[in-house]
Amino acid sequence: MNNAITDVPGIKVGHASDLQSLTGCTVVLCPRGAVAGVDVRGSAPGTRETDLLRPGHLVEKIHGVVLTGGSAFGLESASGAVRFLHEMGVGYDTGVIKVPIVPAAVIFDFFLGSKDRWPDAVMGYEACTHAREGRVPEGNVGAGTGATVGKALGPKNATKSGVGTASLTLAGGGIVGALAVVNAFGHVRDPQKGRILAGPRKNGVFCDSQEIMFQGIPPGFHGETPTPGTNTTIAVVATSYGLTKDEANKVAGMAHDGLARTIYPIHTMYDGDAIFCLSTGKKKGDVSTIGAAAAAVIERAVIRAVEKASGLGGLPGPADVITGLIRPH
Helix, strand or coil: CCCCHHHCCCCEEEEEEECCCCEEEEEEEEEEEEEEEEEECCCCCCEECCHHHCCCCCCCEEEEEEEECCHHHHHHHHHHHHHHHHHCCCCEECCCCEECCCCEEECCCCCCCCCCCCCCHHHHHHHHHCCECCCCCCECCHHHCCCEECCCCCHHHCEECCEEEEEEECCCCCEEEEEEEEECCCEEEECCCCEEEECCEECCEECCHHHHHHHCCCCCCCCCCCCCCCEEEEEEEEECCCCCHHHHHHHHHHHHHHHHCCEECCCCCCECCEEEEEECCCCCCCHHHHHHHHHHHHHHHHHHHHHCCCCECCECCHHHCECCECCCC
16 A cells, blocks of 8 residues: 555556646546546636436446646546547547547646646657556645745745655555645645645744635735636546446535635635545445545545645745644634
């Protein structure tokens, strides 16, 4: 066990990173197919092929998920993953050609990196060539290369974030895992200790994003208020249990509780938060328990995403900033 989403049988993860332009993409591959669902809660999402994951649509299984930087431009990277899987002979069999089904979601990482470079089909293909079971690199890698958190005082006072992953084994041996790319408007808090782990910075100390909002966000962030669509936390949860499409969508929805316990605020008009759920097994389990486990591993993956990130692009990593305590409301 690697405390990673790859502990779920049938799941592989690969990253491709551009450390000059400070962007990248991450692929979660399930070549044998996985029943999938999705829940999009943020109000400014950038996604591809999420409609087919909803109940009532024909396709039951997908073959991968791409999480990428580059905002809407970065959705191009999913085409590289489709080509890679097609070359492997993987896809939905139409009787004429096998078509790989690869949904995707993006983060906006242009605050930190180049404004004219983003993940493309070549990078998506490259990430697939690196896809492996076992240990998953975390922090400033893949889609987390340009990720930041805590923009309530503007992007120059944000903190570096990245990619994190975690897993949990339930009674009976079933596994639930998660991988998260944390690029949130709000700050990240340890729900057990009530301590801000990463967020907006002022005088070398983390600040409470919600308190800043309640007091009135100061001017200087593209006007009087933050720009919608420039933040997002995107994630994949996977389980070895067998789920129907309806159940996978339910688990994806419950997984958002893990975001709500760690990111303040979450699901704002500025964020495009989305979580995918993949089911690779056949053994049935209690959906409520699986959903609760999904929220737990999302929570852990978010924390690891900031703990594993280091300073980059002129922004400090969380370990470089004095951590402050959240004041009770």
